[in-house]
Amino acid sequence: MVAGGNPFIHLYDPVSLHTTPLHTLEGHTTNVTAVGFQKDKKWIFTCSEDKTVKIWDTRAKGYQRNYQTTSPIVSGVLHPNQGEIYTTDEKGVLRIWNLAADCCSVEIIPEGEQVLNSVSISSDGNLCVATSIYGVCFIWNCRKSILEPYVKLEAHNSYILNCLFSPDGKLLATTSADRTIKIWNVENRFTLNNILHGHQGWIWDCSFSADSAYLLSASSDTTVKLWNIESGDIIVEYRGHTKVVTSVV
CATH class of the missing domain: 2.40.10 (Thrombin, subunit H)
Known part of the structure; x- marks a missing residue:
């Protein structure tokens, strides 16, 4: 089990019921806003208001990758293909971090500079939705490497x-x-x-x-x-x- 705080990430063993963390991951400098496991539990990703996305090996100390953005990250999710991390930030930018290419492969500002509070991807990996503070859902078809606008919901x-x-x-x-x-x-x-x-x-x-x-x-x-x-x-x-x-x- 992983728990993200300000600014540490703690890993626990829920089976043992021990309250002491197995590992404490240090590297972020402020609030952690999203955490997630890779499907085989070999690594986790974290997003933070310190404007970074980090990849951590669950068996090692320290982060293995660090991706820098220009604005505090509000939310993040791992694509079902396990090879991309989608993030949204306070300046209204949706980014896709391609782990194979080790870079940001897509950067979209759907509608001006408005905070995108959350992001979700369908279980088949075909659709992505990001939501704004103005009550709008932006939905894309993400079957291809370039996101295609699909529906905008008020x-x-x-x-x-x-x-x-x-x-x-x-x-x-x-x-x-x-x-x-x-x-x-x-x-x-x-x-x-x-x-x-x-x-x-x-x-x-x-x-x-x-x-x-x-x-x-x-x-x-x-x-x-x-x-x-x-x-x-x-x-x-x-x-x-x-x-x-x-x-x-």
């Missing part, structure tokens, strides 16, 4: 805080400061399937169940909710936090 009337494709690739969820979660039909060019109402604060994060039928959401209202996506019903509301819940898996 999705919310406030900040989009996160976006996520479902494991089966049929749905896209967007969470917002407008206190709603919207579910979009990928196969029908991202038409709106459902709007989930129930949170009383900003919705920071979401996570699909493995069968894509349920969704967890985390909110500023201090709760985590479990939703039936098709019906829009809240199945369980989890309480216990006293402050903002910003992440859920």
Whole structure:
């Protein structure tokens, strides 16, 4: 298990239940905004507000690669092909870091200088979505090395805080400061399937169940909710936090 903080990354063994980290990775100078494992768990990537993307060998100390950007990185995700990392930043730039070429291979500013808060890639690797603070989803076809604009969604009337494709690739969820979660039909060019109402604060994060039928959401209202996506019903509301819940898996 990997946990990113400010500015360290800690690796834990969840099986042993020990609370002491197996390794602590040092190299970032400020808040870590994204972490992820390569599928065989041989290395991890991290993104940070220090304007860098780093690649770390989980069995070694120190980072093996360092990619420098020009603006604090807000989000990052590893492509299913395991060879590209997609990042978004505070200046509204989407970048693709090609690990084989060891460089940034694509750099796109979809619409002016607006913060891109989140990025997600479909499980088949064919679609990429990045979301803005102005409630817009920019969606590209990424089957080719050059991203092709596919759909632009005016999705919310406030900040989009996160976006996520479902494991089966049929749905896209967007969470917002407008206190709603919207579910979009990928196969029908991202038409709106459902709007989930129930949170009383900003919705920071979401996570699909493995069968894509349920969704967890985390909110500023201090709760985590479990939703039936098709019906829009809240199945369980989890309480216990006293402050903002910003992440859920």
